[in-house]
Each structure stands twice: as structure tokens, then as C-alpha cells.
Amino acid sequence: MATIKDVAREAGVSVATVSRVVNQSPKASQSSITAVKAAMQKLGYRPNAAARALVSQSTNIIGVLVNDASDPFFGTLVKAVDKVAHENGKQVLIGHGYHHAEHERKAIELLINSRCDALVIHAKALSDDELIDYAREVKSLVLINRYIPEIAERCISLDNFKGAYLATEYLIKNGHNNIACISSSHPIEDTDQRISGYKAALHDYGISLPASYIEQAEPNTEGGEVATTNLLLKSLDITAIVAYNDNMAAGAIFVLEENGLTLPDQVSIVGFDDALISRYVSPKLTTVLYPIQLMGEQAAQLALNLAKGTSSDSQSLRFSPTLVRRDSVRKLN
Template sequence: MATIKDVAKDSGVSIATVSRVINKSPKASAKSIAVVEKSMKALGYRPNANARALVSKSTNTIGVLVSDVSDPFFGLMIKAVDDVARKNGKQVLIGNGYHNATDERNAIELLINSRCDSLVVHSKGLSNQELIDYANEVPGFILINRLVPEIAERCIALDNFKGAYLATEFLIKNGHKQIACIGSNQEIEDSVQRKDGYLQALKDNGLTTSDNYIEFSEPTDIGGEKAMMNLLAKNLPVTATFAYNDFMAAGALSALEDNSIKVPEQMSLVGFDDGLIAKFVHPKLTTIRYPIHIMAEKAASLAIMLAKGEHKSSSVSLFNPTLIKRMSVSKI
């Protein structure tokens, strides 16, 4: 494998000149650039990324931490970050955290050690203090879908409580009083906030419910199917259900279909996220739009600006959820 010394010898210039060309120094002349690039191509030389990083203090990469890259929700988030990264001449390095503190910590450490000067982090497992420490260490550190008061200016979040409130309120406005909730069993703030939004909407409209009307399961289509089967087994007078996300709603829809319960004629259903699946189930799913693409674009842009020292935010960016009306809710 060719080395920088081989390139210098082949092109007839000094090692320092080759280094200037590799690191795109303005001191490199057009002639030097031409001969060095020709030699690198002929010898098959590839500059060492870590060595370049030591010179430039950056690898031109944006680090992204997600829960699970196979989840379409996080696929949209990564795509948005990548769009911003490419416009800024950068590439994306991805880590999976699986909402687990150890996995998230290991992934963030790897991204930092890989000299990512911009980080967009979706963390649910780490403590507030650890995230504060990382934010203090990495100037371009941005936290998405979580609000930590001490670093609020570095947070991009969604009002999950309001989204669940809107979903439940919409069902109430359509005449529903016996409303169930299918929640996520993950021990993260999103789960609590969406359950609380559902309960508060009931309370504000003079409705009461019991724990029997709430089922928790994995936030997947299979989890949603299990949760709905459990609700049906209780034989409750439920006319509508709010689901933690669209995948759980899709699973619930499948369980209802298997039991010959028509949606929305016999059971109205509202999801959360407005993912692709919401448009392709039948009936099309009424849901709460989670603007993850816009949020991720803003997070990536802010991370890059902060890393350059070009921008300082003064307040948290809290995005509003919106109700998307489709065909899965009817009046009673």
C-alpha cells in the first residue's frame, strides 16, 4: 500500500507539499495539486482520514445517534440530516443506541473518537447529566426529541403531550366517550407524555377512565395487535382508541379486522407520527404528524453552525404536532 512518502517521491515534491494538497491548503499551488493528485491516482494512495483529522481538527462528518436504523422513523431522520450534511460537504456517521444507556454511551463515544465535530443525538437512555456533559464537551452537540432544561438551547423537541391531547380531543369532538389507549411499554419520556396527554384530554372534557382502558405493549405492529386483543378480551364498551404510534395502530387495525370489527363504523382509531404506513392501511389512518424531517434538518444545520462557532441559540425549539384527518374516525 502506497504511503505519503511514495507519493512525494513519485511526484517530485516534499512530503509537506503532499500534505498541503491532501488537506486542501490554500498554500498549495495549482501545479503541485496537479502533480500530486496524478501520483496519488497512479499509486492508488488514499489519505488516512484520522491523520487528516489531526491537521484539520475535523473529519467533515456529522455523527448521528438513533435508536434503531431499521425503524422507518429514524430512516427519515437520517435522510434529513444527510441532506443537510451533503449541502455542507459533509458525510454522515451513524450509531444505534436502542434506547439503552450503555449502547447510547458507546455509540456517542465512538462518534466523538471518530472526530465528528457535529452530533445530532436521539437519546432516551442516558441521564440528563451525561447529556449535559457531552454538550459541554462537543460544541456542535444537538439533542433531538428530548428537552433537557440546562441545555435547552441545544434541544430540538416535539410536544408529545399536546399531540396525544389533540388526538384524544378529536375523538371526543366526534362524540366518543369510551376511549381506550394503546401505549408503549418503553420506559422513555415519550410514552409518559403521550399517555398523560390522553388522560388530560379526557379530564378536561369531564370524562373519566380506568386503567382497564389502557394497554401497554411493544411500539410495533405486533405490539399493537397484542394490545388491541387484550382490550377486546376485557369486553369494554370502547368506541375509539388512541395508539402510541402508527405501527401500533396498524397492528390494532389488524386485530379488529380479524375479529370482524369495522373501522371506523364500530371502532374509531387514531395513531401518532404520520409515517408512510398511515397512508397505506385501510382505512387510511387519522394520525398526529410528527415533523421529524423538518426537526432533523434544523438539528443538523444548528449542529454544523455551532461546531463552526457561527451561531448561538437562546431557547429550545419546541415543534407543534398537527392532526391529520383521514378515514379511521367517525362520529357517533
């Protein structure tokens, strides 16, 4: 493998000149640049990225931690960060946490050790204290979909409680009282907040339902199938369902139709996220808009601003959900 000394010898220049060319120093002459690049190409020499970072104090990389990039929700988040990265001449390095503390910890450590210029972190399993420690260590770390009061100025989050409340209230205002809830089985704050929003709406409208109206499973289409099957096995009188996300709602729709129930004539349903799938299920899904693309872009820009030590143009760190009305809710007489 060729070394920087080999390149200098081939180009007929000093090692210092090769270093200036590699690090794009304005002191490098055009003739030196031409000679060094030709030598690098001939010898197959690639500069050490870590060494270049030490010189320039920048890797031009934004690190992003997500639960699972194969999930369309997190794919959208990564794409949003990537958009801002490209606008600023940077690339993205992705880590996966899978809502597991040790995975999240190892991924964050890798991103930090990779000397990323900025970090956008979606971590649900790590404690507040550990994330606060990371934020103190890395001035350009921003949390997304997580709110910690001690570092509130670095948190981009959504009011999950309000989103679930809006979904449940919409069903109530359309005449539904027997409203079930299918939610995530992951022990994270989103789960607690959305179940709490569902319960609060029922309480505020004087509706009392037993705990059996709530089922929890994996937050995907298969989980939606499992949770809805369990509801049907209980023979509950259900006219509507609030789903943790659109994927669970899609799974619920499949099970309901497989059991001869028509939507929304016999059962209405509201999802959460406004993911792409919400437009392609039948009926088209009424859902709660989670502006993850906008939030991801804002988180990435905030992280870059923090890295540069400049003030942020962010107007809102706490986003408010809105309802997207489609065809999956029927108004009862």
C-alpha cells in the first residue's frame, strides 16, 4: 500500500507539499496540486480520513442514530438529515439502536469516536442522565423525538399526548363511545404518552372503558394484526380503534376485513404518523400527522449550528400534531 512518502517521491515534491494538497491548503500551487493528484492516482493512494480530520478539525459527517432505518418512519428521518447534510457539503453516518440501551450506547460511542461534526440522536432506551452526559460531551448533539428539560434547547420533539387525544376526540365527536386502543409494547415514553392521551380524551368526555379495550404489541403491521386479533377474541363491543401508528392500523384493517367487518361502516380507525401507507390502505386512513421530515431537517440544522457555535434560526423545538381526515372514520347517528 502506497504511503505519503511514496506519493512525494513520485510527484517530486516534499511530504509537506503532499499534505498541503491533501488538506486543500491555499498555500499549495497549481503545479503541485496537479503533480500530487497524478501521483496519488497512479499509486492508488487514499488519504487517511482520520488524519485529515485532525488537520481540518472536520470530518464533514453528520451522525444520526435511529431505531431501525428499514422502518419507513426512520427512513424519512434519515433522508431529512441527509438533505441538510448535502446542502452543507457533508455526508451521513447511520447507527441503529433498536430501542435497546446497549445498542444505542454502542452506536453513539461509534459516532462520537468517528469524530462526526454533528449528531442527531433518536434514543429511547437510554436514561435522561446518560443522554445529558453525552450532550455535555458533544456540543453539537441534538435529540429528536425526546424531551429532556435539562437540555430542552437541544430537543426536537412532538406532543404525543396531544396527538392521541386528538385522534380519540375525533372519534368521540363522530359518535363513538366504545373505542379500543392498539399500542406499542415497547417501554418508551411515546407509548405512555399516547395511551395517556387516549385515556384523557375518554375521561374528559365522560366515557369509562375497562383496561381490556387496550392491547399492546410490536409497533408494526404484524403487531397491529396481533393486537386486533386479541381484541376480537375478547368479543368486546367496539365501534372504533385508535392505533399507535399507521403500520399497526394497516395490520388492524387486514384482520378486521378477514373477519368480515367492513370499514368504516362497522369499525372506524385512526392511525398516527401520516406515513405513506396511510394513503394506500382501503379505506384511506384518517391519521395524526407526525412531521418527521420537517423535524429531522430542523434537528440536523440545529446540530450544525451548534457545531459552528452560531445561533439557531429554529422557531419551535416542540411540534404540535394535527389531524389528517380521510375515509376511515364513519359518523354514527
